[in-house]
Amino acid sequence: MDRLLVLVKGEFNRLNKYNLFTAHFVVLMVWVGLAWFFEAAELKAFVPFIFLMDATMMTILLVGATLFYEKQEHTINSIMVSPVTGDQYLLSKVVVNVLNSFVTVVFISAALYFMKGVVYNYFLLVPAVVVVAASHTIIGIWLSYHAKSFSSLLVNYIIYVFVFLLPTVLAMLGIIGEAAARFLIVLPPDTANILISAMVREVDPWRLVFGYAYLILLSVVLYRYIVRPWFDWYVMREVGV
Amino acid sequence: MIKVRNLRYKYPNNREYTIKGIDFEIREGEIFGFLGPSAAGKSTTQKILIRLLKGYEGEIEYNGKSLLSYRDDFYEDIGVCFEMPISFSKLTAMENLEFFKKLYRRTVDVEPLLKRMGLWEDRDKKAGEYSKGMKIRLNFIRAMLNNPRVLFLDEPTNGLDPVNARIMKDMILEFKERGGTVFLTSHIMSDVDELCDRVAFIVDGLLREEDSPRNLKLKYGKRTVKVEYKENGNLVAREFGMAEIRTPAFFELLQSKEIETIHSGETTLEDIFIQVTGVALRG
Numbered sequence: 001m002d003r004l005l006v007l008v009k010g011e012f013n014r015l016n017k018y019n020l021f022t023a024h025f026v027v028l029m030v031w032v033g034l035a036w037f038f039e040a041a042e043l044k045a046f047v048p049f050i051f052l053m054d055a056t057m058m059t060i061l062l063v064g065a066t067l068f069y070e071k072q073e074h075t076i077n078s079i080m081v082s083p084v085t086g087d088q089y090l091l092s093k094v095v096v097n098v099l100n101s102f103v104t105v106v107f108i109s110a111a112l113y114f115m116k117g118v119v120y121n122y123f124l125l126v127p128a129v130v131v132v133a134a135s136h137t138i139i140g141i142w143l144s145y146h147a148k149s150f151s152s153l154l155v156n157y158i159i160y161v162f163v164f165l166l167p168t169v170l171a172m173l174g175i176i177g178e179a180a181a182r183f184l185i186v187l188p189p190d191t192a193n194i195l196i197s198a199m200v201r202e203v204d205p206w207r208l209v210f211g212y213a214y215l216i217l218l219s220v221v222l223y224r225y226i227v228r229p230w231f232d233w234y235v236m237r238e239v240g241v
Numbered sequence: 242m243i244k245v246r247n248l249r250y251k252y253p254n255n256r257e258y259t260i261k262g263i264d265f266e267i268r269e270g271e272i273f274g275f276l277g278p279s280a281a282g283k284s285t286t287q288k289i290l291i292r293l294l295k296g297y298e299g300e301i302e303y304n305g306k307s308l309l310s311y312r313d314d315f316y317e318d319i320g321v322c323f324e325m326p327i328s329f330s331k332l333t334a335m336e337n338l339e340f341f342k343k344l345y346r347r348t349v350d351v352e353p354l355l356k357r358m359g360l361w362e363d364r365d366k367k368a369g370e371y372s373k374g375m376k377i378r379l380n381f382i383r384a385m386l387n388n389p390r391v392l393f394l395d396e397p398t399n400g401l402d403p404v405n406a407r408i409m410k411d412m413i414l415e416f417k418e419r420g421g422t423v424f425l426t427s428h429i430m431s432d433v434d435e436l437c438d439r440v441a442f443i444v445d446g447l448l449r450e451e452d453s454p455r456n457l458k459l460k461y462g463k464r465t466v467k468v469e470y471k472e473n474g475n476l477v478a479r480e481f482g483m484a485e486i487r488t489p490a491f492f493e494l495l496q497s498k499e500i501e502t503i504h505s506g507e508t509t510l511e512d513i514f515i516q517v518t519g520v521a522l523r524g
Contacts, residue, residue, distance in 0.1 A: 013332070
């Protein structure tokens with residue numbers, strides 16, 4: 001537990017020093033700037049999209065960037081010859097990204113409240129963001145395993161966006177019909193959208209239950225059977241195999 | 242301290258074994274040199290010993306217990322100095338060390354180490370602004386952070402100027418004097434000769450030789466004495482077998498000629514490396 005705390009603190013310190021926090025903050029400011037042009041009622045429809053983007057896409061990019069820096073500077077080698085376990089290392093990435101998404105929730109919610117007086121169901125938003133950010137950190141780690149450089153990570157990221165997120169966005173815009181959109185629930189970003197949207201609109205309870213169960217199960221299965229076992233291979237590759 | 246028995250290792254995507262069944266022992270308190278040409282298997286062996294590579298065949302014992310039986314407490318005991326510079330470039334040297342230090346239960350004060358390695362004045366400089374030599378010295382301090390019992394050093398003096406290489410070698414020898422054990426790979430044979438109690442040569446995944454540098458020199462060197470002297474204004478060289486140096490002819494030569502040099506025929510570790518591995522050293 002102590003080591004996990006050290007890793008989390010260290011990761012936050014590096015996010016700051018490597019200007020990844022700054023980049024994240026700039027993105028948040030863009031969202032706040034966009035929100036300025038919406039009326040309070042319109043904002044309620046728009047704001048879940050901000051949290052969806054942050055907890056899914058921004059999370060994947062941030063975890064990818066930190067893994068890329070650690071790979072480029074070989075620091076992962078040094079961490080893995082210390083008493084840190086693979087589980088602690090990976091879990092620290094999840095914790096940091098969940099906390100980061102939580103910061104987004106606080107920042108955006110405060111900005112929207114003070115700018116437009118917008119409020120929504122924070123008790124449904126926070127657990128949704130936690131589960132979505134955690135699952136997408138694991139997905140981001142998995143995508144990073146298959147990236148040899150930051151460019152190839154971006155390619156993986158774009159493929160993920162097209163395959164998994166674009167249908168969700170099209171459904172949000174009404175381009176994909178309701179009947180077809182029902183099946184999109186098996187796509188993690190769509191499930192994420194359902195969970196996060198519950199902050200501003202009524203969602204069938206079964207969809208919430210399914211959504212949480214699905215993302216949690218997906219995270220556990222991905223971690224247990226793919227991300228954790230392949231981590232040794234990833235480290236092995238990084239030490240010059 | 243570390244016993245390796247019939248170690249074999251094959252990389253997941255390879256058909257052939259990289260390590261093809263090697264046995265050796267690293268005794269407590271010694272500096273063990275592990276030498277070989279590129280791609281011979283020395284880095285692979287080191288990565289297996291520091292548990293970065295898993296799935297090996299054979300047995301490795303550390304302190305009488307299988308290496309596999311250790312959990313991550315094994316890393317409390319060892320320090321690893323990689324050949325390439327390893328540090329968070331946007332963090333200062335001190336921030337780098339403080340981060341790694343917090344990962345261990347037992348640690349040392351870094352100030353004397355930084356001072357000894359000449360980095361104290363630059364401790365608040367970002368590691369990315371360090372020269373290659375400074376980064377290598379920082380690597381070494383990183384390896385010493387947890388007051389390890391065993392040090393794994395991969396080409397530790399490579400890229401260092403002679404003064405800093407001297408300081409690092411002195412620190413390695415002092416570590417040994419305090420009872421520490423060292424596993425060292427290097428292609429700088431003068432360093433190996435100076436530091437190592439025993440060396441092993443690995444070629445194509447197999448151990449070809451294992452002994453002390455002195456014994457190897459005796460084994461591979463010529464048991465001769467070469468005398469160079471002046472005769473009628475010309476430089477003449479004559480070689481005597483060890484048995485001959487007790488003969489009157491040898492003494493007569495020493496007494497009657499103007500001797501310029503006398504050399505024993507012992508060889509260098511570099512020559513032994515070339516003989517054993519069949520590969521010439523570069524760099």
